[in-house]
Amino acid sequence: MTRLSLQVNGENRFVENIDPSTPLLWVLRDHLGLVGTKYGCGKGLCGSCTVHVGGKAMRSCSLPVSSAADQEITTIEGLAKSNEELHPLQDAWIEQDVPQCGYCQAGQLMSAAALLKEKPKPNNTDIDAAMSGNICRCGTYQRIRKAIHSVAEKGGVA
Amino acid sequence: MKNDFDVFDPIPDVDLPSFLIEKEDRTFDPMPRRRFLKMAGVAGGGLALAFAFGNGERPEPLAVSDGSGGFSPNAYIKIGNDGNVTIAAKNPEVGQGVKTFLPMIVAEELDVAWGSVTVEQSEIDGDRFGRQSAGGSQSTPRNWDPLRMAGATARAMLVAIAAKQWGVSKKQCNTSEGFVINSQDGSRLSYGELADAAAKLPLPDEKSIQLKERSEYKILGKWIPGVDNHAIVTGQPLFGYDQVLPGMVYAVYVKCPIFGAKVKSANLEKVKALPGVIDAFSLEGDGSAESLMPGVAILAESTYEAFQAEKQLVVEWGSSEFDQESWGGFSTEAAKLAKEPAAQSDEKGDFSGAQESASKTIEAFYTYPFLSHANMEPQNCTAWFKEGKMEVWAPTQNPQRIAALLSGLLKIEESSVVVNQLRIGGGFGRRLMNDFAAEACAIAHRIDKPVKLVWTREADMAHDLYRVGGFHQMTGTLDDSGKWTGLKDHFITFSQKDQRPAKPVKGGNASGASMQLPAIPNVSFGKTFLPLNTPTGWWRAPGSCSLAWVFQSFVHEMAVAAGRDHFDFLLEQLGEPRWLEEGNRRSLNTARAIDVIKLAAEKSDWSKPIPEGRGRGLSFYFSHLGYFAEVAELTVSETNHVTIDRVVVVGDVGMLLNKSGGENQVEGSVVDAISTLAGQEITVENGAVQQSNFHDYPLLRMASQPPIEIHWIETDNSPTGLGEPAFPPLTAAVTNAIFDATGKRIRTMPISKEGFTI
Ligand code: FES
Ligand code: FES
Numbered sequence: 057m058t059r060l061s062l063q064v065n066g067e068n069r070f071v072e073n074i075d076p077s078t079p080l081l082w083v084l085r086d087h088l089g090l091v092g093t094k095y096g097c098g099k100g101l102c103g104s105c106t107v108h109v110g111g112k113a114m115r116s117c118s119l120p121v122s123s124a125a126d127q128e129i130t131t132i133e134g135l136a137k138s139n140e141e142l143h144p145l146q147d148a149w150i151e152q153d154v155p156q157c158g159y160c161q162a163g164q165l166m167s168a169a170a171l172l173k174e175k176p177k178p179n180n181t182d183i184d185a186a187m188s189g190n191i192c193r194c195g196t197y198q199r200i201r202k203a204i205h206s207v208a209e210k211g212g213v214a
Numbered sequence: 215m216k217n218d219f220d221v222f223d224p225i226p227d228v229d230l231p232s233f234l235i236e237k238e239d240r241t242f243d244p245m246p247r248r249r250f251l252k253m254a255g256v257a258g259g260g261l262a263l264a265f266a267f268g269n270g271e272r273p274e275p276l277a278v279s280d281g282s283g284g285f286s287p288n289a290y291i292k293i294g295n296d297g298n299v300t301i302a303a304k305n306p307e308v309g310q311g312v313k314t315f316l317p318m319i320v321a322e323e324l325d326v327a328w329g330s331v332t333v334e335q336s337e338i339d340g341d342r343f344g345r346q347s348a349g350g351s352q353s354t355p356r357n358w359d360p361l362r363m364a365g366a367t368a369r370a371m372l373v374a375i376a377a378k379q380w381g382v383s384k385k386q387c388n389t390s391e392g393f394v395i396n397s398q399d400g401s402r403l404s405y406g407e408l409a410d411a412a413a414k415l416p417l418p419d420e421k422s423i424q425l426k427e428r429s430e431y432k433i434l435g436k437w438i439p440g441v442d443n444h445a446i447v448t449g450q451p452l453f454g455y456d457q458v459l460p461g462m463v464y465a466v467y468v469k470c471p472i473f474g475a476k477v478k479s480a481n482l483e484k485v486k487a488l489p490g491v492i493d494a495f496s497l498e499g500d501g502s503a504e505s506l507m508p509g510v511a512i513l514a515e516s517t518y519e520a521f522q523a524e525k526q527l528v529v530e531w532g533s534s535e536f537d538q539e540s541w542g543g544f545s546t547e548a549a550k551l552a553k554e555p556a557a558q559s560d561e562k563g564d565f566s567g568a569q570e571s572a573s574k575t576i577e578a579f580y581t582y583p584f585l586s587h588a589n590m591e592p593q594n595c596t597a598w599f600k601e602g603k604m605e606v607w608a609p610t611q612n613p614q615r616i617a618a619l620l621s622g623l624l625k626i627e628e629s630s631v632v633v634n635q636l637r638i639g640g641g642f643g644r645r646l647m648n649d650f651a652a653e654a655c656a657i658a659h660r661i662d663k664p665v666k667l668v669w670t671r672e673a674d675m676a677h678d679l680y681r682v683g684g685f686h687q688m689t690g691t692l693d694d695s696g697k698w699t700g701l702k703d704h705f706i707t708f709s710q711k712d713q714r715p716a717k718p719v720k721g722g723n724a725s726g727a728s729m730q731l732p733a734i735p736n737v738s739f740g741k742t743f744l745p746l747n748t749p750t751g752w753w754r755a756p757g758s759c760s761l762a763w764v765f766q767s768f769v770h771e772m773a774v775a776a777g778r779d780h781f782d783f784l785l786e787q788l789g790e791p792r793w794l795e796e797g798n799r800r801s802l803n804t805a806r807a808i809d810v811i812k813l814a815a816e817k818s819d820w821s822k823p824i825p826e827g828r829g830r831g832l833s834f835y836f837s838h839l840g841y842f843a844e845v846a847e848l849t850v851s852e853t854n855h856v857t858i859d860r861v862v863v864v865g866d867v868g869m870l871l872n873k874s875g876g877e878n879q880v881e882g883s884v885v886d887a888i889s890t891l892a893g894q895e896i897t898v899e900n901g902a903v904q905q906s907n908f909h910d911y912p913l914l915r916m917a918s919q920p921p922i923e924i925h926w927i928e929t930d931n932s933p934t935g936l937g938e939p940a941f942p943p944l945t946a947a948v949t950n951a952i953f954d955a956t957g958k959r960i961r962t963m964p965i966s967k968e969g970f971t972i
Contacts, residue, residue, distance in 0.1 A: 075489065082518035086464075091456040092449020094639075095517070096590055097671045101908040104590065132449030146447040153439035153874040156882055157309030158446035159453060159590040159639030184917035191908060193590040193640050194309045195885025196878070197919035 060125050064088060065134025076122035080114075081105045083121045084131060092132040092162050096191070103190030106163040107131045113170035115189070132162035135169060144213055145169055148203040156194035164190050168204050169213065176212035178204065290320055290364045297406025299326050299392065302336040304357075306348040306611050307442070308641030309882075310937040311875030314441045316357055318872060322433045323365025323426060326405065327391040333441045338613045338633045348611040348638075349646045349752065351838035351935025354871065358932055366423045368412075375412045376403050391432075428869065437874040442637060452637040454609035457596040459664035463492055466520045467653045467667060468527055469509040469677055471902035473747055474501055476508045476532035485512060485527050490519030494527075497656055503679055503749035505623055506652045513661070517668050524670070536711070536747035537901040541683070544744055545581065548706040552579060552687035556704050556740025557716070560726050563736035568700025572691035576775050580688065580764045582963040583895035585681035586903075586911060587753065591639020592674040595654035598664035603630045604655055609638040611645040616655075619648055624659050642886075643752030647679050672906045679751025680896055680903075682708055682722040686764045691736075696776035698787060700736040701729065703764075708750070709743035716743040721756030728757070729765050730802055730836060733789030748898050754886060755837050755938035762835035762942030763949070763963065770831070770950040771959065780832050780950070781815050799931070802836050806866050809927055810834065810843040814864040817925055818845035828859070829955025833946035840939030841866040841927075844884075846920075846947040850955045854970045858888065858920035858948065863940060865924070868931035879936040880924050887944035889914040892972035893964045918972050 058076050062069045064084070071087050079098075084090040084107070093116055096104030100118040107116045108130040116124075136142045142150075145168050155161050164187070171178055171186035178186065183201055192200070207213065292300040301320050307313035317333045338346055345356060369389055376394035377384040380401070388395045393402045428435075445452055470476075477496040485494045492513040499506030510529055514520035569575060596607040604626050606616060610633070617631040638645060654667035669677075684707050691700035705724055709716035718724075718741070726739035753759060773783035791805030811834050815821070824830050827849055834843040847860040863880055870876045893912045897904050905911040949960040952970065960968050 078518050082516060086516040086518065089458065090449075091451045091458070094453075094590075095455065095592070097908050098521075099671070099907055099909070102590070132447075136448060142447070149447045150439055150443040153437070153443065153878065155309075155440055155443055155446045156311070156878050157307075157590060157638060157640045158440075158442065161446050162449050165447060187916040191590070191913045191915060192885075193588060193642075193913060194878075195882035195889075195914070195919075197885065197914075197916045198881050198922060199878070200916070201919070 060121060062088075062121070062125060062129060063127065064090070064129045065131060071121070074121065077120045079117050080107070080109075080119045080121045080124050080129070081116040084116060090131050090133050094159055094162055096160070096163075101191075102160070102163075103167060104160050104163040106166040106190065108166060108170060111170070111173065113167050130166075132166060135165060143169060144207045144210065145172070145203065148207045152199045152203040152206065154196050154199040154203055156196055160190060160192045160194075161196075164192065164200055168200070172204070172207060172213045177208045290361070291324060291368050293368075293405050293409045295406050295409045297330075297392065297404055298332065299324070299330055299405070300332045300334055303333050303441075304336045304343040304346050305353050306346070306613060306635055306638055306641070307335070308348050308611055308638040308645065310348060310353070310641070310879060311440060311872060312348060312353045313637075314438060315872040315875055316353060316361060317441070318433050318438060319358065319361040320365040322431055323362045324369050325389040325391065328433045328438060330392055335635050338635060340614055346614055347646070348641055349643060351840070351937045351939065354933050354935040355839060362425050363420070363423060366425050367418065370418050370423055371412045371415050372405055372408050374418065375408050375415055379403065379411070434871050435869060435873060438872050439874055453591055453639050454594045454596065454607060454636050455591055455639070455668065457607045457636070457666055459596065459598060462596070462664040462666055463513045463515065463661070464517050464520045465511055465513045465654070465657050465665050465667045466524045466670070466673070467509050467511050467657065468524055468529065468673075469507045470529070470531040470534070471676055472531065472534045472537050473503065473749060473901065474507055474536070475534040477510060478530040478532045480510050480527060480529040482510070485523055488519070488523045488526055490515040491523045493661070494523075495660065499656070500623060504647045504649055504751075505619060506649070506656050507677075509653075511657045513657070513665065520668065521670060534901060539747050539901045540899050541583065541897040542899075544683070545685070547744060548581075548685035549579065551706050551742050552685060552704050554742075557742040559738055559740035561738050562726060563700075565700045565702050565736045565738040568691045568736040569689070571693070572699060573694045574692040574775055576690045576692075576771055578688045578768060578771055578959075578961055580686040580767065580961045582683055582760045582763065583897065584683045584748065585753065585890060585894055586675050586678045586896050586905070587640070587642045587644035587681075588675065588908075588911060588913060589640035589642060589644055592671055593644070593650040593669040594667055595650045596664060596666040597651070597654040597658035599655070599658045599662070602626075603632065604658065605632045605634070606651055606655060607634045607636055608648070608651045608654075609636050609645060610648055610651060611638070611641045611643070612648060616648050616651050619652055620655050623652055624655060642754045643756060644678065646752045649679070671908075675905055675907065675911060676903045678896075679720075679749040681753035681756060681759070682719050682750040684708075684722065684760060688764070688768045690768065690772045690775075692772065692776050696778055698734050698772055698776070698783075701731065701734045702738040702740075703729065704740045704742065706742050706744065708746040711745045711747050716745075718743070719746060719750040720752055721750060723757060724761050727802075728761050730807075730834075731765070731769065731787040732794060732802065732804065733787050747901065748903070754883070755941045758835060758837035758938070758942040759887075759890075762833065762837070763945040766833040766835065766943060766946035767949055767961070770946070770953065774953075781811070781820055784832065784834065785811060799839055803841075806841045806929065806931075807834060807836060810841045810864045810866050813925060813927060814843035814845050814862055817864065817923065818847065818860075818862040820845065827955065829951040829953070831947045831950030831952070831954055833943040833950060835939075835942040837942050838937070838939040839867070839934035840936065842940050842943050844940075844943040844947045846944070846951045848948065848951045848955060850952060850970070856948075856952060856965070856970055856972045858918075858972065861920050861922045861944070861947070863922060863924045864927065865940060866927040866929055867936060867939070868933040869928050870926055871933055876936050877924050880940040881922050883938070883940035884922050884944050885914050885919060887941050888918065888920070888948065888972060891945050891948055891963060891965055892918070893966040895964055914972070
């Protein structure tokens with residue numbers, strides 16, 4: 057059991073008394089109260105738990121918290137610049153009315169945000185590749201694709 | 215002309231859980247029909263209307279207070295004297311968009327700007343809101359009239375008070391976007407300014423209330439994004455799994471993989487000593503999969519510690535007489551039974567006669583598997599037993615059933631149960647059953663802290679109430695001219711193990727009417743039951759989701775055998791455009807069916823030749839009061855990989871209430887149906903389910919998503935729901951297209967069984 061210091065959404069957070077092999081997902085949710093990151097499978101199969109670690113999309117259910125300790129972590133709660141200024145993908149998600157149940161969408165957004173950072177103008181194959189780890193049980197893929205393209209067309213996430 | 219075989223019983227169990235059927239509103243004894251309404255001032259002034267809706271088509275005005283003022287948080291409409299308009303969303307939101315489109319109905323008739331409305335999820339309160347559930351695509355048909363009346367009544371009262379203040383007649387007053395306008399001099403009063411005075415008016419006579427014409431709609435039919443979108447995309451705690459209460463503990467509940475086996479012993483002491491574990495105990499339960507099965511509860515300080523402790527739990531389970539149950543066994547048995555006479559059967563005309571005089575007879579055996587719901591949010595529930603009261607935060611599609619469940623299980627007075635509604639990470643019928651709530655409450659009942667019961671994905675898949683599988687031995691006869699003369703189905707379905715006499719499990723019923731081929735003169739529909747221990751439940755379009763595949767595939771088989779164009783042949787089997795039972799909207803209206811099929815053919819270029827190597831398939835089904843015809847166009851590679859190039863959907867649900875939300879349901883239904891076709895099956899072996907997570911129960915992913923084109927036929931019929939009816943036709947459209955491309959007929963689902971991938 058250890059004390060860990062984490063960099064989450066630009067803030068320093070401390071977690072006491074934690075088994076360092078605990079997946080980052082559960083530290084975020086149960087210890088830090090950041091429940092926007094979702095549990096779907098616990099096995100890296102569904103993408104619901106996607107967050108950014110060191111700027112890359114990672115499945116937090118399969119990442120021991122200790123290995124994220126020195127890196128910058130961004131969760132869905134920290135994706136927007138501020139309450140007033142959402143990330144362009146969040147705006148596009150609202151505009152295209154992407155969510156159905158909404159449960160997978162935090163993970164979808166985090167994967168899409170990482171994609172646009174790397175490839176500001178992704179084609180369909182890029183989107184398929186970047187988003188293939190994210191399942192949507194409700195079947196919102198057509199709109200996710202449209203929303204990503206619409207942000208890219210408007211000048212990306214810069 | 216009425217044909218009894220095709221409408222003899224509007225298949226109550228096929229489409230809808232019987233407790234959801236409009237005319238059989240049995241869940242509640244509707245409160246005494248009090249035909250009065252009293253106004254209660256909103257806190258700080260204003261107008262609040264509360265209606266209670268029984269099973270009738272009209273709102274039941276309900277006294278919300280003695281009229282001396284006060285706040286009524288569960289009223290459908292609250293208008294503050296500051297002009298704020300709040301509309302209550304009464305039903306559980308599972309992703310079907312109901313939290314947006316029901317308030318849209320109220321807002322339309324109230325005549326306010328949608329942008330000015332705040333939507334609030336309501337409490338569970340049958341007296342004020344009538345039926346509150348999400349299932350059977352029933353929210354639309356059930357609430358259409360009452361919610362329009364709720365909005366229109368409020369508007370009428372605002373008009374009345376404005377007219378009085380101006381000293382003009384009501385006829386002289388119009389409304390627009392939250393204002394009453396004096397048409398003579400153009401002066402305006404906002405609803406906020408009128409609210410306090412309107413609150414003192416008597417209720418107008420229901421008959422005097424005028425509803426808008428469709429042509430006057432400004433909100434309904436438009437593209438309106440979901441009201442929770444902002445909260446969703448910013449990661450707000452909306453879902454059951456996100457609930458946190460002060461001092462809350464986390465629990466897992468472990469049941470025997472063989473359904474219903476009892477706990478003989480468990481290493482509870484060892485488990486209790488594990489890090490973070492607070493307690494562990496076994497529960498006997500009542501043995502019902504829809505309530506509480508026997509199992510072991512582990513309570514811990516965090517989700518992860520509970521999950522980890524579960525891995526160390528060793529249970530010796532009692533024996534079960536069902537430890538040999540297997541899908542393989544059912545399949546063998548069904549193939550054998552299919553050749554024997556059915557246990558029950560219904561006849562129209564003379565099928566044997568048709569068979570004797572047939573010039574061609576086609577036989578085919580269709581099989582579809584059990585399926586899991588695989589809701590993205592695994593089952594969970596939070597409960598707090600405090601001072602004799604049980605408060606529950608349940609992601610349930612069926613909140614009003616929890617109190618009765620608990621009164622039976624835990625002997626808690628129904629009036630001591632409070633259920634809070636949450637946004638739900640996927641329903642698909644799974645959450646019409648409240649087993650997770652029974653578990654959470656049974657655990658909470660034993661301790662003095664709030665408990666959040668969390669299911670692992672593995673538990674979710676191993677302890678679902680599954681979409682039932684089934685088998686159909688189909689026989690069809692053609693005469694010399696290629697006319698379809700006779701049709702026989704021997705349906706091998708399931709009955710819950712100790713059900714005497716046998717009766718179909720949830721989603722496992724069908725009748726001659728389910729075939730939706732009323733022009734075939736000689737039909738025999740038989741059923742035989744296999745006893746089943748594996749729990750089954752409602753699914754997306756339960757019944758229809760599998761039946762449509764069988765019947766619409768067989769129509770294509772018959773068309774091919776007859777050497778006929780599938781489109782012409784399908785229309786021929788529907789016969790004259792008519793309602794099979796005039797006025798019963800649960801019976802098939804062949805005119806609406808024909809119209810959607812024709813438009814689907816037109817939009818998909820049905821009559822044009824298709825490029826080499828491609829296939830095109832058509833299908834139609836009527837379910838949940840909605841009419842859908844769908845065409846899939848696809849390419850099959852040499853390795854039998856199917857790429858769906860295009861899906862055309864044509865629907866008639868009367869009118870579309872929310873263009874965005876409605877089309878979301880269609881897109882979702884198409885994806886869902888392709889998922890089931892591609893590779894989903896739940897198999898039982900030695901009494902237990904073999905699949906455990908998304909690696910062996912795959913869901914469709916982004917790359918396999920086909921482009922979907924949606925077209926609507928708007929008819930004068932009142933609008934009906936969209937959670938389900940776009941699903942059933944899709945599977946046969948795809949497998950018919952695979953036949954068109956390859957000549958290979960798929961009669962077993964999923965298609966991975968036949969060597970295809972999507
Ligand atoms: S919960 Fe992490 S990938 Fe599914
Ligand atoms: S929106 Fe429901 S799982 Fe994606």
